Amino acid sequence: xxxPGTRTPGYRSVHSSDSVVRKAVHDMPDAVDRIWTLRENLHxxxxxxxxxxxxxxxLDSYQPWQIPHFIMVxxxxxxxxxxxxxxxxxxxxxxxxxxxxxxxxKHADKDWHRTAATLGEKTAVKLVAEELFLEVTSQMIKETxxxxxxxxxxxxxxxxxxxxxxxxxxxxxxxxxxxxxxxxYDLITMTFLTLQRNRDKHxxxxxxxxxxxxxxxxxxxQALKQPVTSGTEPLYREPxxxxxxxxxxxxxxxxxxxxxxxxxxxxxxxxLEDDVHLITHxxxxxxxxxxxxxxxxxxxxxxxxxxxxxxxYTKREAIYWKNLRPYVFNKSLAKRLQGITCLCPSHxxxxxxxxxxxxxxxxxxxxxxxxxxxxxxxxxxxxxxxxSLAWTLDGSRLLAVNQSGNMGVWLTKGQPASRDQLSxxxxxxxxxxxxxxxxxxxxxxxxxxxxxxxxxxxxxxxGTQTDRDQGAAVGGFFPSLTFLASQVSVCAxxxxxxxxxxxxxxxxxxxxxxxxTADSAVILKPxxxxxxxxxxxxxxxxxxxxxxxxxQHRYPIIHxxxxxxxxxxxxxxxxxxxxxxxxxxxxxxxxxxxxxxKKYKLDLNKTMxxxxxxxxxxxxxxxxxxxxxxxxxxxxRERNAGxxxxxxxx
Numbered sequence: 001x002x003x004p005g006t007r008t009p010g011y012r013s014v015h016s017s018d019s020v021v022r023k024a025v026h027d028m029p030d031a032v033d034r035i036w037t038l039r040e041n042l043h044x045x046x047x048x049x050x051x052x053x054x055x056x057x058x059l060d061s062y063q064p065w066q067i068p069h070f071i072m073v074x075x076x077x078x079x080x081x082x083x084x085x086x087x088x089x090x091x092x093x094x095x096x097x098x099x100x101x102x103x104x105x106k107h108a109d110k111d112w113h114r115t116a117a118t119l120g121e122k123t124a125v126k127l128v129a130e131e132l133f134l135e136v137t138s139q140m141i142k143e144t145x146x147x148x149x150x151x152x153x154x155x156x157x158x159x160x161x162x163x164x165x166x167x168x169x170x171x172x173x174x175x176x177x178x179x180x181x182x183x184x185y186d187l188i189t190m191t192f193l194t195l196q197r198n199r200d201k202h203x204x205x206x207x208x209x210x211x212x213x214x215x216x217x218x219x220x221x222q223a224l225k226q227p228v229t230s231g232t233e234p235l236y237r238e239p240x241x242x243x244x245x246x247x248x249x250x251x252x253x254x255x256x257x258x259x260x261x262x263x264x265x266x267x268x269x270x271x272l273e274d275d276v277h278l279i280t281h282x283x284x285x286x287x288x289x290x291x292x293x294x295x296x297x298x299x300x301x302x303x304x305x306x307x308x309x310x311x312x313y314t315k316r317e318a319i320y321w322k323n324l325r326p327y328v329f330n331k332s333l334a335k336r337l338q339g340i341t342c343l344c345p346s347h348x349x350x351x352x353x354x355x356x357x358x359x360x361x362x363x364x365x366x367x368x369x370x371x372x373x374x375x376x377x378x379x380x381x382x383x384x385x386x387x388s389l390a391w392t393l394d395g396s397r398l399l400a401v402n403q404s405g406n407m408g409v410w411l412t413k414g415q416p417a418s419r420d421q422l423s424x425x426x427x428x429x430x431x432x433x434x435x436x437x438x439x440x441x442x443x444x445x446x447x448x449x450x451x452x453x454x455x456x457x458x459x460x461x462x463g464t465q466t467d468r469d470q471g472a473a474v475g476g477f478f479p480s481l482t483f484l485a486s487q488v489s490v491c492a493x494x495x496x497x498x499x500x501x502x503x504x505x506x507x508x509x510x511x512x513x514x515x516x517t518a519d520s521a522v523i524l525k526p527x528x529x530x531x532x533x534x535x536x537x538x539x540x541x542x543x544x545x546x547x548x549x550x551x552q553h554r555y556p557i558i559h560x561x562x563x564x565x566x567x568x569x570x571x572x573x574x575x576x577x578x579x580x581x582x583x584x585x586x587x588x589x590x591x592x593x594x595x596x597x598k599k600y601k602l603d604l605n606k607t608m609x610x611x612x613x614x615x616x617x618x619x620x621x622x623x624x625x626x627x628x629x630x631x632x633x634x635x636x637r638e639r640n641a642g643x644x645x646x647x648x649x650x
Contacts, residue, residue, distance in 0.1 A: 164192055272601055279578075280603040329370050334426030336360065344389035347565070351375075351412070353398055355386025360425070361400050361439065363412065375414045377439040378424050388474040392487045393565060397477070398439065399490055405447035405471015407492055409504065410439035443507050445492075445543070447471030452492070452500060454547055457539030458592035464549065470496040473556045479566035491550075493557025497573060499550035499581075503527070507545055528585055539592065549593035552579050568597070576602035 062070050168177030272278065333340075337356035345352045345366070352371070353363050359379025364371040377400075379386070384403025391398055401407045414437030421438050422429050429435075445451035453468055454460045471494065478489040478501055492500045527538070527546075538546050550569075559572040569581040579596035581587070588594050 160192060273599070276577075276599045276601050278601050278603055331364075331370055333362075336424065336426060337362075338385075341385040342387060342389055344391060346391045346395045347393055348395060351391075351395060353389045353391065353400075355389050355400060355402075357385040359383045359386060359402050361386060361389070361398070361410075362425075363398070363439070373427075373436045375412060375437050375439050376417070376421075376425055377408075377410060377441075378421050388472075390476040390490075392477050393479075393481075394485060394487075396486065397442065399475045399477060401472045401475045401492070405452075405473070405495060406445065407472045407475050407490075408444040409442045409490060411442055412439065413437075414439050443504050443543075443545075445472070445502075445545075449542075451541060451543050451545075452494070453542060454539045454549075455542045457537065457547075459539045459547075459549055462591060464551075464591060464593065465498075467496045467498075470494045470498065474558065474560045476560045476562070478569075479562055481566070491560060491569070493553075493560045493571060495556045497551075497553030497555055497557065499553070499557065499560070499571060501548040501550065502541075503546040503548075505546075507543065528583060528588060550581055550596075551593045552596050552599065553577060576604045578602065 165177055169175055172178060337358050337360055339357045340354050341357050342355040343352060350367055351363050352366050353361060355361055361377040362373050363375035365374045383406060386400050386402050388401040396412055398410050398412050417435060417438040419429050422435060427435060454465055459465065472492040473495045474493040476491050477487040478491045480487065480489040482488060488505045489501055489503050492502065494500065541547050553571065553573045555573040555575045557571055558574050561570050563570060571579050578600040580598040581594065582597040587597055
């Protein structure tokens with residue numbers, strides 16, 4: 001243990017602050033002396049270095065006994081310096097050689113730049129000369145080509161003039177032809193030039209398909225009558241349902257017995273154009289949905305999958321038609337209607353339009369049971385039955401065509417019917433009960449008045465409409481939609497095969513005055529005109545309706561519809577011709593009428609049957625010539641089938 005009063009040493013210093021101060025004061029003179037000594041040494045060194053070297057360390061500054069050491073050190077230093085100079089500083093000859101090479105390189109570089117500049121100037125001159133040559137030759141080629149085109153056009157015009165002149169001489173019998181002041185002179189010239197332009201337009205490759213020039217674009221009732229040729233003309237074939245037995249017995253031919261039963265009348269096939277696709281049904285075989293062929297495991301996988309999907313489709317079709325149940329109810333109509341001839345539901349299936357044999361049109365509400373008449377139109381007597389009905393997409397307008405070829409368009413919102421109209425349709429005139437409204441007429445077209453005849457425009461100038469007595473057979477609304485999705489254009493399929501697209505915006509004042517606020521700015525499928533025809537030059541009927549002509553059919557149109565309601569138009573005539581129309585500038589001729597995009601022909605029956613003149617059917621024993629293995633049941637079935645067919649008297 002430590003004695004009492006002693007301090008235990010710690011981490012603090014044993015010197016106090018007073019002792020440290022006294023020691024610093026004691027050492028201060030020595031520190032000052034050292035500072036002055038260092039200052040004097042620095043000053044002497046500065047003065048020694050500031051003065052230039054004047055040989056103070058030369059041979060005279062050494063003592064005699066120091067001379068050998070001086071010489072030895074001097075030799076060593078000289079060798080060291082020489083080695084350093086030799087290693088780091090090249091000799092004069094090497095420096096000279098290097099300078100020469102540098103000069104030569106600079107001279108060569110100058111020569112290269114001078115040569116490059118010279119070559120650049122020569123190349124520039126050559127390029128300028130080539131540009132001038134190409135410009136001059138291009139101008140010469142253009143002039144030569146223009147001269148060739150001018151000569152070609154001149155020769156064509158000369159040939160055309162010669163042809164027109166010779167045709168005029170043959171037509172008029174005068175060697176001078178017609179006078180230029182004659183109206184027919186301009187008509188013939190314009191028609192001839194239009195034929196040439198239309199021929200050149202449709203003889204080019206478009207969309208990787210070579211459009212062959214078709215005779216339909218020429219011989220389709222142009223302004224000039226086509227000459228009658230001695231070749232075989234297409235046979236006009238009446239549809240089967242319109243055949244009726246001739247009155248009275250058929251004349252007997254001496255030496256020949258009249259045939260009983262079916263008298264087959266061979267029919268000649270109509271010649272088809274090259275671009276008409278014939279649709280046959282020979283590949284379709286009758287299928288019994290109740291019997292399906294079994295699928296074996298050893299068959300080809302593709303054939304197996306095809307048969308499976310075919311069986312699935314067949315079964316589903318059989319189930320669908322088996323479970324289909326019609327909804328039948330009786331609806332009493334006025335005697336004035338004389339029966340319903342056609343029917344057309346609206347696109348939302350809430351209304352159904354019915355055309356009557358008397359020419360009247362009624363609209364019933366299909367959402368109530370039984371159906372109730374909500375709109376009607378009283379037709380004119382003697383105009384025939386209604387044969388075609390059509391609705392707009394929004395159901396705001398209704399179109400009807402009757403047997404007389406007349407067509408009418410009505411607003412479906414209608415107006416209150418008068419007493420005469422209600423009594424004519426057999427509705428009670430009771431104000432306490434809701435009464436059906438009368439359809440509001442927007443526009444009507446009559447065949448007798450010539451409302452379908454184009455009186456102004458390119459079609460009228462060319463005299464394209466040769467059959468001026470044709471009327472409408474079917475009708476529909478063309479999908480030219482306005483901003484508010486209103487359809488203001490209608491299509492009329494004519495009895496002679498033409499199709500007219502009529503724009504009712506030009507006569508929209510009647511509809512507007514009666515409450516139709518549909519806008520007239522067409523945004524979908526607006527008016528299309530040929531490239532050479534001015535947009536302001538439109539075809540107009542006698543009523544002032546803008547009209548467009550679609551021409552390919554030669555027989556009455558029996559169907560007119562649109563793919564997807566707003567797509568391409570599909571038309572069918574009575575002889576099985578089906579045309580698909582695309583409304584664009586690529587499918588309009590220079591005669592200002594449209595031709596179809598695709599053409600098809602249904603393969604109709606090859607043989608037609610005339611009415612039989614025999615009263616009693618001829619018994620045919622079909623078992624004669626049969627083999628002995630034929631069963632009696634099979635013979636009986638064949639006899640029953642033959643008797644049933646002969647009993648039809650066809």
